[in-house]
Amino acid sequence: MAKLTKKDLDRIKDAHKDDGKNWIKVGMSTCGIAAGADKVYEDFVEEIKKRKLDIQVKKCGCQGMCYSEPSVEVRVKGLPDVIYGKVDKEGVLKILDKHVCGNMLVKDAIYELRTKR
Amino acid sequence: MDEKVIFLKDTSADADRTRDFYASFLNALRECGLEDKVQVVRVADIGIYNRGLVVKFADKDIVYVNVEEKDIKNIVAQTVKEGKVIEKFLFKDEPKQLRIVLRNCGEINPENIDEYIAKDGYRALCKVVSDYKPEDVIEELKKSGLRGRGGAGFPTWMKWKFTRQTPETQKYVICNADEGDPGAYMDRGVLEGDPHSVIEGLIIAGYAIGASKGYFYVRAEYPLAVERVEKALKQAYDYGFLGKNIFDSDFSFDIDIRLGAGAFVCGEETALIASIEGKRGTPRPRPPYPSVKGLWDKPTSINNVETLANIAPIILKGGQWYASIGTEKSKGTKVFALTGKVKNSGLVEVPMGITLREIVFDIGGGMLSDKGIKAIQTGGPSGGVIPKEYLDTPVDYENLQKLGSIMGSGGMIVMDEDDCMVDIAKFYLGFCVDESCGKCVPCRIGGYQMLSILNKITESQGQIEDLDKLKRIALAMQKASLCALGQTAANPVISTIKYFEEEYRDHIVNKKCRSHKCKHLVNYNVIQDRCKRCKVCVINCPVNAISGDKEKGFFVDPKVCVRCGKCFEVCKFNAIAKE
Amino acid sequence: MTENTKNMQEEIANLVEKWKGKEGNLIMILHELQNYYGYIPRPAALELSRALETPLARIYEVITFYNFFKLSPPGKHTIALCMGTACYLKGAPVLLNEIKNLLNVEEGQTTKDGLFQLDVVRCLGCCGLAPVIKIDEKVYGKVQKSQVMGILSEYGNHNQEG
Numbered sequence: 089m090a091k092l093t094k095k096d097l098d099r100i101k102d103a104h105k106d107d108g109k110n111w112i113k114v115g116m117s118t119c120g121i122a123a124g125a126d127k128v129y130e131d132f133v134e135e136i137k138k139r140k141l142d143i144q145v146k147k148c149g150c151q152g153m154c155y156s157e158p159s160v161e162v163r164v165k166g167l168p169d170v171i172y173g174k175v176d177k178e179g180v181l182k183i184l185d186k187h188v189c190g191n192m193l194v195k196d197a198i199y200e201l202r203t204k205r
Numbered sequence: 206m207d208e209k210v211i212f213l214k215d216t217s218a219d220a221d222r223t224r225d226f227y228a229s230f231l232n233a234l235r236e237c238g239l240e241d242k243v244q245v246v247r248v249a250d251i252g253i254y255n256r257g258l259v260v261k262f263a264d265k266d267i268v269y270v271n272v273e274e275k276d277i278k279n280i281v282a283q284t285v286k287e288g289k290v291i292e293k294f295l296f297k298d299e300p301k302q303l304r305i306v307l308r309n310c311g312e313i314n315p316e317n318i319d320e321y322i323a324k325d326g327y328r329a330l331c332k333v334v335s336d337y338k339p340e341d342v343i344e345e346l347k348k349s350g351l352r353g354r355g356g357a358g359f360p361t362w363m364k365w366k367f368t369r370q371t372p373e374t375q376k377y378v379i380c381n382a383d384e385g386d387p388g389a390y391m392d393r394g395v396l397e398g399d400p401h402s403v404i405e406g407l408i409i410a411g412y413a414i415g416a417s418k419g420y421f422y423v424r425a426e427y428p429l430a431v432e433r434v435e436k437a438l439k440q441a442y443d444y445g446f447l448g449k450n451i452f453d454s455d456f457s458f459d460i461d462i463r464l465g466a467g468a469f470v471c472g473e474e475t476a477l478i479a480s481i482e483g484k485r486g487t488p489r490p491r492p493p494y495p496s497v498k499g500l501w502d503k504p505t506s507i508n509n510v511e512t513l514a515n516i517a518p519i520i521l522k523g524g525q526w527y528a529s530i531g532t533e534k535s536k537g538t539k540v541f542a543l544t545g546k547v548k549n550s551g552l553v554e555v556p557m558g559i560t561l562r563e564i565v566f567d568i569g570g571g572m573l574s575d576k577g578i579k580a581i582q583t584g585g586p587s588g589g590v591i592p593k594e595y596l597d598t599p600v601d602y603e604n605l606q607k608l609g610s611i612m613g614s615g616g617m618i619v620m621d622e623d624d625c626m627v628d629i630a631k632f633y634l635g636f637c638v639d640e641s642c643g644k645c646v647p648c649r650i651g652g653y654q655m656l657s658i659l660n661k662i663t664e665s666q667g668q669i670e671d672l673d674k675l676k677r678i679a680l681a682m683q684k685a686s687l688c689a690l691g692q693t694a695a696n697p698v699i700s701t702i703k704y705f706e707e708e709y710r711d712h713i714v715n716k717k718c719r720s721h722k723c724k725h726l727v728n729y730n731v732i733q734d735r736c737k738r739c740k741v742c743v744i745n746c747p748v749n750a751i752s753g754d755k756e757k758g759f760f761v762d763p764k765v766c767v768r769c770g771k772c773f774e775v776c777k778f779n780a781i782a783k784e
Numbered sequence: 785m786t787e788n789t790k791n792m793q794e795e796i797a798n799l800v801e802k803w804k805g806k807e808g809n810l811i812m813i814l815h816e817l818q819n820y821y822g823y824i825p826r827p828a829a830l831e832l833s834r835a836l837e838t839p840l841a842r843i844y845e846v847i848t849f850y851n852f853f854k855l856s857p858p859g860k861h862t863i864a865l866c867m868g869t870a871c872y873l874k875g876a877p878v879l880l881n882e883i884k885n886l887l888n889v890e891e892g893q894t895t896k897d898g899l900f901q902l903d904v905v906r907c908l909g910c911c912g913l914a915p916v917i918k919i920d921e922k923v924y925g926k927v928q929k930s931q932v933m934g935i936l937s938e939y940g941n942h943n944q945e946g
Contacts, residue, residue: 090445091444091445091450091452091453092327092444092445092446092452093452093453094328094331094335094452097322097327097328097331100319100322100323101322101323101325103319103323104319104320104322104323105323113311115311117393117394117397117398117429118390118393118397118427118429118430118908118909118910118923119390119909119910119912119913119925121429121923122910122913122916122923122924122925123913123925146314147314147315147316148310148311148312148313148314148315148398149309149310149311149312149313149315149394149397149398149399150310150311150394150397150398150552151310151311152307152310152311152394152551152552152553152554153549153551153912154550154551154552154910154911154912154913155548155549155550155551155912156249156250156549157912157913161311167210168210168263168264170248173249173250174249192244193210193244193246195246195247195248196247196248196249197248197249198212198246198248198249198250199248199249199250200250200252201212201248201251201252201261201263384909385906385907386907387867387868387869387872387906387907388868388869388870388907388911389907389911390907390909390910390911393909425815425852426852426905426906426908426909427909461806463808463811463812464811464812464815465852466811466814466815466850466851466852466853467850467851467852467906468849468850468851469906480811481808482807482808483807483808483809483810483811483812483846484808484810484846485845485846485849486849486850487849501807542911544869544870544911544912544914545869545870545873545874546873546874550870550911550912550914551912582869585869616869618869618870618873620873624873632869632872633869636906642849
């Protein structure tokens with residue numbers, strides 16, 4: 089592959105600008121995976137495919153909240169970004185049913201509020 | 206237009222009444238006709254602790270604390286409906302954490318280099334190789350005041366300068382990712398969450414000291430970290446950030462991975478070098494320091510994962526920016542692995558100078574159970590315990606050292622009244638004895654002897670002279686051991702004796718362990734009031750130490766009892782007491 | 785057997801070829817050998833000594849120094865019990881005893897039926913989930929004594945007498 093220049097760095101940065109799309113991020117470090125994050129990731133991918141939802145599922149590293157793994161950050165337009173903790177299959181369904189499709193945050197499952205950064 | 210969202214959480218120490226408050230909020234909203242316009246959400250953790258009911262208004266960035274049931278109507282009427290702020294509940298919600306090292310962890314996909322670049326990744330490298338002389342890089346680091354995050358806190362710029370100064374054409378840089386401290390996983394978090402940040406730091410280090418080759422020395426016990434670093438290196442090669450003429454400059458640089466194989470001593474610089482050379486990881490006397498004679502006798506700079514992850518932000522934002530964070534002598538932030546008996550265990554990154562209390566209670570959410578905090582251990586097997594009296598100490602290199610502990614790599618373990626300090630000392634010392642490479646006598650024999658004394662004490666055979674013996678051997682180990690492992694191995698023992706001598710005396714003189722951890726010092730007894738005479742303990746006792754009958758009750762014979770604790774476990778009526 | 789020996793020779797020749805010219809390659813080669821065999825068999829060490837033109841003593845010196853390298857074949861499933869500080873405080877010693885009792889095996893040993901190998905390891909890096917047991921690649925967090933038997937039984941029936 090051709091070597092990148094400073095311009096390429098700018099180009100890639102631009103391409104990754106926040107496009108306002110909705111996404112779900114699953115923390116996939118050792119502790120997350122140990123608590124079942126890979127299953128959670130698969131469940132999300134499968135359910136979203138099944139329901140033909142327009143939301144992207146991403147992987148990320150450790151959010152630092154080991155006590156509440158597996159943790160999942162959700163961005164849905166119009167709602168504040170939140171991190172759900174201790175997510176299991178039931179949690180996956182709730183997040184999709186309520187948060188993603190119903191525009192309602194899931195109760196008693198949020199472990200961190202991502203305020204404006 | 207963002208939907209209005211209100212977050213609720215009752216953070217009082219006693220019963221959680223979030224549900225009651227939630228109902229009141231819904232009622233109040235209904236009365237104002239706002240129930241369809243505002244979403245009220247109960248959350249599991251709101252990031253603020255011990256301040257009663259906490260209410261966050263997502264759209265306004267307002268936080269109320271210590272809200273009472275009777276206030277809710279008022280709050281809905283004024284703040285929600287009218288948008289007026291009620292001063293008396295207002296809480297200044299300043300984030301306690303500051304993420305520099307962990308800036309991308311949990312944000313980006315660590316396996317996608319483009320996401321790192323989108324977060325200004327490799328821009329510092331580009332800036333350095335195009336506009337900076339190597340000396341300028343070192344100068345910027347000097348301004349930043351960054352000190353090595355591996356434990357000892359040696360200024361990074363000095364290390365780089367010494368290595369640069371040594372006249373030699375071939376030089377090396379090494380990233381020490383052999384995180385061996387039991388109970389610490391900061392480096393794993395960074396390598397798994399943002400490997401490129403460390404790689405970029407290592408390349409810049411190579412440029413600054415004039416090295417053309419770098420090594421990643423990673424623990425083999427972290428397979429996921431190894432995998433992500435391997436992938437990241439390949440991507441960096443593909444994009445030309447590694448290899449020949451980086452960003453069309455004269456600078457060329459290569460990185461190889463070497464796996465550790467489970468030896469704590471390999472965290473020591475000279476032992477680590479021996480291990481990369483494919484030998485046993487035994488340390489050698491310093492000087493000569495690795496900056497003069499390191500890997501294959503060439504000048505070498507070894508930096509810890511966290512140190513390297515700090516480099517790119519320092520270059521981009523300037524040394525002065527970094528130096529504005531932290532205390533006079535300890536700049537920037539530190540990542541801690543907060544674990545043990547704390548509610549929210551996890552990785553935290555805080556500015557230097559924050560107090561231990563803030564870390565444990567404001568970030569960690571306080572203790573896991575209702576048992577009180579007893580001490581905090583920092584620095585792992587080379588560190589010491591800090592008793593609760595010193596919780597308000599600002600955390601920096603000097604302060605922790607003054608208290609008899611060290612910053613170390615960042616393990617922070619919270620202990621409560623259930624933890625026996627003699628047992629903790631024994632645990633850490635046992636670790637060092639296991640991990641001693643055996644090359645020098647003070648460490649090999651001294652550690653072993655101290656451990657036998659501690660064993661004696663916990664097995665009720667201790668004598669009061671043992672305390673002095675422990676101190677004397679500890680001193681010999683500190684003074685005469687070859688490397689840091691031996692020099693610091695006695696620290697957990699010394700610091701527990703310093704702060705908890707009473708507890709040692711209890712073990713030795715009264716033959717008592719107040720935490721009931723040392724099984725030879727625990728006596729089991731039947732609490733007659735609670736005993737239902739079901740005989741389950743009698744049947745389960747493997748040595749028939751419990752005798753008696755239904756009339757007189759049952760008794761444990763301490764002479765026969767082997768302290769296995771079976772009776773305690775099987776009793777359904779909590780009628781067995783540990784004393 | 786000759787077939788096996790021949791394979792081993794080829795395998796090691798390949799490995800040495802791959803790492804030839806890279807300084808300090810011994811530990812990396814040992815890692816790959818262990819990945820392949822599960823431990824470092826003596827014939828492999830002998831063969832390696834020949835291929836690298838390094839004294840056998842030098843190779844064993846390194847193998848025995850590092851905790852990671854094993855000299856005997858592991859059990860079918862490896863139980864790694866974490867004894868890092870966080871796990872220690874939260875009851876790892878109790879779990880260790882329970883496993884020892886259930887499987888009738890000591891640390892570093894394999895059960896007689898070869899089903900389990902019990903290793904006590906330093907920090908697995910999941911302190912937030914303490915106490916932790918890892919069986920093969922699967923990690924079990926916040927394990928309680930009462931769960932141990934259930935977890936072990938996922939891996940087949942252990943034969944006490946076997």
